[in-house]
Amino acid sequence: MGKELRHAVAFTALTMLLFGGAYHGVLWVIGRVAFPAQAEGSVIRRADGTVVGSALVAQRFVERGYVHSRPSAVEYDAASTGPSNNGSANPEQIALERKRLQAVMAEDDVKAAQVPSELITASGSGIDPDLPLAGVDVQVSRIAAARHVPAARIRSLIAAHADAPTWGFLGCARVNVLELNLALNEAFGPPPTSH
Amino acid sequence: MSTQYLAVTFTIVLAVATSVPLGRYIYDVFSGQHTWLDPIFRPIERLVLRASGVDAAVAQDWKRYSASLLLSNVVMWLIGFAILELQGHLPLNPDHIGGMEPTQAFNTISSFVTNTNLQHYAGETSLSYFSQMFVITFLQFVTAATGVAACVAVIRGLAGDRLTALGNFYVDATRAAVRLFLPLALVVGVFLLWQGAPMTFKSALHATTVEGAPQTIARGVVAAEVAIKQLGTNGGGYFNANSAHPFENPTPLTNLVETWAILVIPMAMVWALGDFTRRRTLAVVVFTVMLAIYVPMVAIAVGQEAHGSPAIAAMGVSQTAGSMEGKEVRFGSGLSALWAVSTTVTSNGSVNAAQDSLTPLTGLMAMIGMWLNNIFGGVGVGFLNMMIVIIVTVFIAGMMIGRTPEFLGKKVEGREMKLASLALLWHPLAILIGTAVACAVWTSTAHPDAALGWLHNHGPHGFSEMLYEFSSSAANNGSGFEGLGNNTPFWNISTGLVMLLSRYIPIVAPLALAGSLAAKPAAPETAGSLRADTPTFGFTLWAVIIILGLLMFLPVAVLGPLAEYLALH
Numbered sequence: 001m002g003k004e005l006r007h008a009v010a011f012t013a014l015t016m017l018l019f020g021g022a023y024h025g026v027l028w029v030i031g032r033v034a035f036p037a038q039a040e041g042s043v044i045r046r047a048d049g050t051v052v053g054s055a056l057v058a059q060r061f062v063e064r065g066y067v068h069s070r071p072s073a074v075e076y077d078a079a080s081t082g083p084s085n086n087g088s089a090n091p092e093q094i095a096l097e098r099k100r101l102q103a104v105m106a107e108d109d110v111k112a113a114q115v116p117s118e119l120i121t122a123s124g125s126g127i128d129p130d131l132p133l134a135g136v137d138v139q140v141s142r143i144a145a146a147r148h149v150p151a152a153r154i155r156s157l158i159a160a161h162a163d164a165p166t167w168g169f170l171g172c173a174r175v176n177v178l179e180l181n182l183a184l185n186e187a188f189g190p191p192p193t194s195h
Numbered sequence: 196m197s198t199q200y201l202a203v204t205f206t207i208v209l210a211v212a213t214s215v216p217l218g219r220y221i222y223d224v225f226s227g228q229h230t231w232l233d234p235i236f237r238p239i240e241r242l243v244l245r246a247s248g249v250d251a252a253v254a255q256d257w258k259r260y261s262a263s264l265l266l267s268n269v270v271m272w273l274i275g276f277a278i279l280e281l282q283g284h285l286p287l288n289p290d291h292i293g294g295m296e297p298t299q300a301f302n303t304i305s306s307f308v309t310n311t312n313l314q315h316y317a318g319e320t321s322l323s324y325f326s327q328m329f330v331i332t333f334l335q336f337v338t339a340a341t342g343v344a345a346c347v348a349v350i351r352g353l354a355g356d357r358l359t360a361l362g363n364f365y366v367d368a369t370r371a372a373v374r375l376f377l378p379l380a381l382v383v384g385v386f387l388l389w390q391g392a393p394m395t396f397k398s399a400l401h402a403t404t405v406e407g408a409p410q411t412i413a414r415g416v417v418a419a420e421v422a423i424k425q426l427g428t429n430g431g432g433y434f435n436a437n438s439a440h441p442f443e444n445p446t447p448l449t450n451l452v453e454t455w456a457i458l459v460i461p462m463a464m465v466w467a468l469g470d471f472t473r474r475r476t477l478a479v480v481v482f483t484v485m486l487a488i489y490v491p492m493v494a495i496a497v498g499q500e501a502h503g504s505p506a507i508a509a510m511g512v513s514q515t516a517g518s519m520e521g522k523e524v525r526f527g528s529g530l531s532a533l534w535a536v537s538t539t540v541t542s543n544g545s546v547n548a549a550q551d552s553l554t555p556l557t558g559l560m561a562m563i564g565m566w567l568n569n570i571f572g573g574v575g576v577g578f579l580n581m582m583i584v585i586i587v588t589v590f591i592a593g594m595m596i597g598r599t600p601e602f603l604g605k606k607v608e609g610r611e612m613k614l615a616s617l618a619l620l621w622h623p624l625a626i627l628i629g630t631a632v633a634c635a636v637w638t639s640t641a642h643p644d645a646a647l648g649w650l651h652n653h654g655p656h657g658f659s660e661m662l663y664e665f666s667s668s669a670a671n672n673g674s675g676f677e678g679l680g681n682n683t684p685f686w687n688i689s690t691g692l693v694m695l696l697s698r699y700i701p702i703v704a705p706l707a708l709a710g711s712l713a714a715k716p717a718a719p720e721t722a723g724s725l726r727a728d729t730p731t732f733g734f735t736l737w738a739v740i741i742i743l744g745l746l747m748f749l750p751v752a753v754l755g756p757l758a759e760y761l762a763l764h
Contacts, residue, residue: 003248008267010247011365012274012337015372018243019336019423020329023377024394027384027419031394034385041393041400041414041442051402054412056391056441059404066405070524078412079319079399081436083521083549085678087656088504089763093520101510112511117503120512121520124439124531124548130524132516169198169205171447172516172527181405 044182053178054078058127064107064146065191066181067131067139070118071100074126084122097121110138130174133162143184147191157183199517199529203497206451206533207490210458217459218466218478224374225347225367226471232378240373247365254360257710260348261703263364264341268308268699271337275304275330279322288323289398290413295321302687307331309698310338310573312424312431312544312673313664313690315682319413319434324396331431332420336380339427340372342575345702346464347371347471349579352709353603354472356717361709371575375460376426384422386452391445392418417442425456428573430544430673438534438547439523450526450547454534457543461571464578472603476728481581484737485570492564493536496557500528504554505763521549532557539564542573544673551651551660551676555763558676559756562663565670567744568622573671576698579618579705586615586708588739589725592732598725604717611708618704622669623747625693629665630751634658636685649686651678655762659755668693 031039042055053059058069060076069076073084086093100120101112116134136158144151161180165171184191223230244251255263278285279300283293295303299315306313307330316322322331344367352361388394393414400412417433421443424431438444444453465485469478503514517528526534531548538545539561550561564570569580589607593600600607637643637650644650650657660676667674668690675681681690720726745752 004263004266005270007247007249007263007365008270011243011249011267011368012270014243014246015337015369016274016329016333018239019372019377020333023336023380024328024332024416024419026381027388028394028396028416030385031388031418035388038388038391039394039418040397041395041412042391043400051400053402053404053410054400056445057410057412059402059406059410060408061406063406076410078410080317081319081413081434081440082317082677083436083439083552085549085551085651085676086520087552087652087678087759088506088518088520088554089654089656089759090652094506097507097512098510101512113513115512116516117507117512117514117519118516118524120507120510121522123519124521124523124546125434125436125441127436127441128523128525129441132524134513134515135524165198165202166447166451169201170451171202171525171530174524178405185405 044178052182055176055179056129058129059178061177061181063191063193064142066184067136067143067177069177070128070131070135071120071122072126073122076127078127081126083124083126104138108138108142114138129176129178131177133158133173133175136175136180147184147188149188154184157187199501199527200497203493203529203533206454206530207493210455210462213455214459214462215466217463219470221375221463221467222470224370225467230374232374236374236378240369243369243373244365249363249365251363251366253363255363256360257352257706260361260364261706264345264702265699267364268341271334272304272308275308275334276300278326278330279303282323282326285323285325287325287328287396289396290323292321292323298684298687299682302691304330305691305694306673307334307431308338309671309694310342310427310429311668311671311694311698312429313668313675313694314431314673315687317435318432324415327420327433328416332423335420335423335427335429335431336372336376337368339376339423339429339574340368342573343371343375343464344368344575345706346575346578349582349705349709350468350471352713353582353605355713357715358713361706361713376423379426380422383426383452383456384418387418387421387449390449391442392421392449393442394418414442421453422456424545425453425543426460428457428461428541428543430538432545438545439549444547447525450530453547454530454537457537457541457545458571460574461541461577464575465571468578474603474728480728480730480733481585484733484740487737488567488570488740489536489540492540492560493533496532496536496560497529499554499556500532502554518554521552523547535561536564538674539672540567540570540572542568542577542670542672544667546674549677550663550674551678555756555760558659559752561674562666562752562756563745565666565672566626566748567740568670569740576671576701579701582705583615583618584740584743585727585736586611587619587743588732588736589727591739592735593725596725598723601718601725602712602727604720604724605712605715610711614704614708614711618701619743621700622697625669625697626662626665627747627751629669629689629693630662632689633661633665649680649683651680655755655758659759662751662755664690665693669697671698
């Protein structure tokens with residue numbers, strides 16, 4: 001039994017060093033050398049070096065001149081991610097969906113049929129960085145009006161930022177909301193604040 | 196929408212096609228053949244064995260093999276528990292996270308030692324980088340290797356003729372960890388890094404958003420953990436959102452690789468069985484039976500999610516991507532449905548969408564995956580579960596046609612049937628009794644919402660939340676209907692115990708069974724033998740899996756997901 005216990009303890013200690021330590025070390029070095037931007041979390045900085053966010057992480061947009069992100073069950077808290085966990089028959093969920101739909105219809109002056117479900121449902125992570133094209137389209141006239149820019153120019157900027165499904169069939173066509181909003185600011189300057 | 200079906204089909208075909216050569220590689224590694232990765236990984240294997248003081252030449256019978264397996268797991272449990280309690284005083288803790296509450300730590304360490312990866316904590320707020328590395332990721336390698344080792348030992352027993360020993364546990368576990376999981380995890384890890392999964396020791400990122408609000412973005416050594424959590428049917432995510440989190444699963448390409456990584460090793464184990472027993476047709480029969488259950492489940496799930504939510508349809512909102520509550524735009528509903536089924540049949544338990552928000556019948560498919568727990572199954576242990584059902588099928592078929600039940604030329608007798616029944620019956624008992632106790636506690640508590648606050652949804656869906664939690668624990672799966680408020684002493688202790696028993700009973704019983712079969716002489720198969728490698732046997736096996744595996748769960752399925760489905764439509 002003593003010998004068995006020695007084997008068990010030594011095996012645990014060694015594999016712990018190997019998989020807890022060395023394995024991480026190898027990947028960390030590869031990250032630093034080959035993929036430094038990704039390894040740090042795809043950070044986006046301003047010209048002065050301050051951090052705007054991560055290209056992979058949604059943030060809240062409420063101003064009329066910006067594309068608004070998908071609803072988040074965690075208020076876009078990227079230190080405490082997660083979904084709503086609401087079932088589709090949950091009355092609270094249905095009430096939430098209805099409330100979000102009315103807000104989109106009022107703010108963007110569109111009919112329910114134009115609103116894709118992504119805009120009235122919360123994502124799995126709470127920080128889904130993307131919207132489907134239809135989800136951006138319904139917001140265009142509001143953004144154009146707020147920024148005093150022709151809608152066509154905004155549409156062409158969106159087209160330039162749209163990602164097609166990988167290889168034409170993997171995943172969904174989408175637009176990264178943060179990157180699009182930064183591109184809007186770069187092209188037309190920051191929007192006049194409405195609040 | 197049609198592209199979603201194409202993406203789902205492509206993913207499955209990719210996993211099936213690559214599992215064949217991987218199965219051959221697994222056989223080569225465990226039968227001592229030369230492989231092309233030997234120059235790099237053989238020296239590491241030798242180093243681990245030598246430094247552990249293990250004599251690779253010593254073969255163990257089933258009792259000593261099981262004893263080594265259990266003892267090493269006890270040691271890992273104790274050390275892991277200590278680290279979780281003391282993480283506040285340990286290094287690599289830039290976000291200053293304190294020790295875990297004891298019942299939560301009991302649950303967490305039981306969950307990770309048993310390869311379950313049920314998480315009653317949120318990674319970004321409850322674990323230091325040190326714990327993520329030296330408890331979570333370490334155990335994700337070694338417990339997966341433990342499952343593969345047990346499986347290989349059992350297959351040796353089945354294939355052997357008058358064998359007294361099944362192999363050496365430490366040799367098998369080291370080979371699985373170092374020569375199977377490590378190379379694959381390195382490749383997948385680099386791929387994830389390239390696509391955007393972070394790998395940093397720096398603290399959380401503090402940003403000022405475009406609109407000027409503060410945002411804290413947790414990060415860490417993500418790529419390393421996600422790679423092995425997928426490959427080792429572990430499933431425990433770095434972050435609370437698991438693989439729905441854009442840092443864990445940034446692109447459709449990472450989603451493809453992560454889904455592939457869930458499936459490929461469990462699939463490859465079936466081919467390895469064919470090589471070990473020198474019966475490729477048997478492997479083809481078993482693989483086909485598994486596919487004939489898995490593919491229809493995927494089809495139902497993808498179809499259900501594509502329909503979307505009836506409530507949203509009633510509002511006149513378009514659901515071109517399907518049901519999107521709890522799902523990510525970059526994947527859409529189809530790839531999330533594929534993941535939900537794949538992760539539950541294989542006992543992985545990672546998610547790329549909220550299981551709790553799946554439409555009712557997709558939620559049922561996820562539960563069926565865990566109730567069966569042998570359709571590809573967890574790395575190694577999935578095949579052990581399947582072997583139990585094969586033995587039972589042999590017995591039933593033998594009774595039906597009046598021949599001596601035998602498998603691979605070995606007579607199946609009373610002792611084997613008792614062991615198989617023990618493993619087979621434990622699983623539904625743990626789930627149904629656990630759920631019944633939880634329901635009894637809930638209904639006997641005055642004002643349970645205020646007093647207990649477990650259930651996030653009510654009615655049938657609330658019942659499903661409790662049923663799912665015990666199903667996940669007993670299947671060593673680890674996913675959850677996460678609306679369940681499960682970080683309470685009741686859930687931490689009850690599911691912790693279920694995970695431990697449901698890990699070791701289904702490993703030790705098959706080892707005992709294999710030990711008993713191994714000692715018997717293998718009779719040459721004759722025209723009068725009951726052959727397992729035929730389509731007839733395959734069909735019988737398929738029927739036994741469905742009838743035996745699901746009939747016991749029909750009442751709870753009706754009370755939970757089926758009632759919810761009927762109420763919605």
